[in-house]
Amino acid sequence: MRANSLRTLRTVARCCRVPALVPRTSKFGVRWLSSDREERQWSTPLAKMLGEAITTTGPISVAAYMRQCLTAPEGGYYTRQTTDGDQFGAKGDFITSPEISQVFGEMVGLWLYTEWLAQGKKDKVQIIEVGPGRGTLMDDVLRTISNFKSFGRSIEAIYLVEASPHLRKQQAKLLCGTEELKQVDIGESAPCKYLPSCDVNWCEDIRLIPKEATSTPLILAHEFFDALPIHIFQNVAGSNIPASSTIMTPTGPIKPKHGPQAPKNQWHELVVSPTPPPDLPFQSEPEKTHTSTANPPPPDFELTISKSPTPHSLYLPQTSPRYKALATTPDAIIEISPESLSYISDFAVRIGGPNTTDTEGKPHTPSGAALILDYGPLATIPANTLRGIRHHAPCSPFITPGLVDLSADVDFLGLAEGAIKASPSVEVHGPVEQAFFLNTMGIKERAERLIKAAGQGSGDAEGKDEDETVKRLETGWKRLVDRGPTGMGRIYKAMAIVPYVPGKGARRPVGFGGDVVA
Known part of the structure; x- marks a missing residue:
């Protein structure tokens, strides 16, 4: 992590x-220009x-x-x-929240469903994830969404913004059951195994994803902004x-x-x-x-x-x-991070529109939402946060370039400023601690149901596996909401961008102090 x-x-x-960050001025051009x-x-x-x-x-x-x-x-x-595998998971360099417990992705999928309800059950929905890793989060999200049939039918396309061909194949195998991808205008595509009526589409840049005034974008960014250059x-x-x-x-x-x-x-x-x-x-x-x-x-x-x-x-x-x-x-x-500001501006324009009309003069009705889950301070400007990590241990960011993961704290308040500046028709909620977001989404209740179901097996041979499953579920969800000094529940934050509708007042989304509305 x-x-x-x-x-x-x-x-x-x-x-x-x-x-x-104890830098010194180097006499560049003298020190390095040696015959050695x-x-x-x-x-x-x-x-x-x-x-x-x-x-x-x-x-x-x-x-x-x-x-x-x-x-x-x-x-x-x-x-x-x-x-020897990839960068994620116990055998890689770090573990992300979706790898720790399936309930994390289920809570994110449930949040998307509540936003779809609150905005009037739109019938043309795009689901977009930037930086999807191995696809674990999207897999849990789509599996959850498939239980809500009317919501699933409203989704017309799924877009994953991914630069790595190697990770694209892993994502395709998990989400589509195949590594064979079809070439399309923006990149590659394959049918979704959870929602057969729509495709999963891959592209290298979010700007390639079409912005349609009649579509409702639901955007996910989990541990994405921390890896953008600063x-x-x-x-x-x-x-x-x-x-x-x-x-x-x-x-x-x-x-x-x-x-x-x-x-x-x-x-x-x-x-x-x-x-x-x-x-x-x-x-x-x-x-x-x-x-x-x-x-x-x-x-x-x-x-x-x-x-x-x-x-x-x-x-x-x-x-x-x-x-x-x-x-x-x-x-x-x-x-x-200028790239972070560019991405957050894109999110805001997709949801709220840059102005009152689109390029064809048609009114743009604000709709959609973005959910950002990452780590960083609640309100202060990050400083001295560039870090490297290798094999789950911290290291200098300047050793073995290409073999070390680099990241920096996210400036959440800077993202909020960028979103509001990019579109007058969005509002920002949070950041709130991940523990608050997940607890109000019902992670404890969901985990308890899974634990109860896992413990209702029979037979000695199965009993050992059941005990391990129960232990994994129990420790997993508690780790996600741990508010200790270095706990994920405290260090990670959640922030949401939703439409601003003049005259109706602010509506707090679920997970940010609001209730489910329809």
Whole structure:
């Protein structure tokens, strides 16, 4: 479970002997341009590719580093072909909530059903999941939905946004009973085994999924936003911009209008650079006690502070009053994910519409819902949260690129701001702790029914299996709602986006303080 990895990079540093968010300005272009560079031993082929590219062009943003490590076509964590299973589950690197207990997916499926009821039983429903993993959550959701016949008949299509061909095959086998996928306009497709009247469709980008004014989108994002790339900025006191500074951006160069600026607080981006090769001199730091029994390899990369502003440091910290409020706080660190804001804006526009009419001049009636389940603070801006995890243990995010899962805390309040800004016809509920969401959805009652059914077997041979099933069900659902300091019920949060209907007042969804309505 990624949420149970160490909460800050400083903690990771103590375990891995690497500096974390204690960046230093590197004399890039001097330290690495050595004749010994070609003989450096990189930990993975992806590390070699990244290291050589950075040496040629300069340090890269944390977002660019994360994107390559997670989704590079060759060697990315989620896109590589594994030989010993996949990244999920007890044999992988982390366990997600649907893998712990089937009741988690059942509660999510039930939530979709309650939203369908509350919005008048729409007859053209799209179910969309971004980042579906092995398909476990969607499998439990569709199995639950199939028990509500009228709801099942209203679903016209299921869409999974998945970049990995390997994971697509696993999802297809679970949801469709086949690995043979048909090529369609947006990607691939196969008939759903739970709802024979509709297909499961796969695509690599949510923008490929059609936005239809007459369709009702029900969107799921479970442990998706935590894996989207982030930019990290540090407020540097006494910073100044040289007169010659020219920042290249996609829309053209940016140059200060008034020459050198007086030293002041300025956002500088933290960027990724290669660590010095082992045989080159390095500015030593105090030795840190290594508390882990493992012997991790030395990191291939490290964080450094950019000496001058980058396009992202000039723009992103100005996009929210929350960031601007920290502009005069020396050494403040903020993490911003533009891709997260892009996805949440897409969700909001699908549900509420960008304005009162669509492109053909027809009225857009707000409908649909999005349910986001992930980990992060309730209201504060994430800082120092970039982390790596391998074999269920925390590690530096800069070792063995492509073999380590990378994630960062989700800025839920930032997502809420982005959704409301993208569409005037949506409202946001939450975030609330996962324990509150699941308990109000009835997870305890559902688990008790399953436990009772599992314990009503007969015969000694079956009794042992029944005891194991009961124990697994009991420990599973309690783990999902555990509110201990590192419990999933406290660390994970739930947030919902639903239509805003003027004149009717806010309607709290089920799981967020509301009741079932029809």
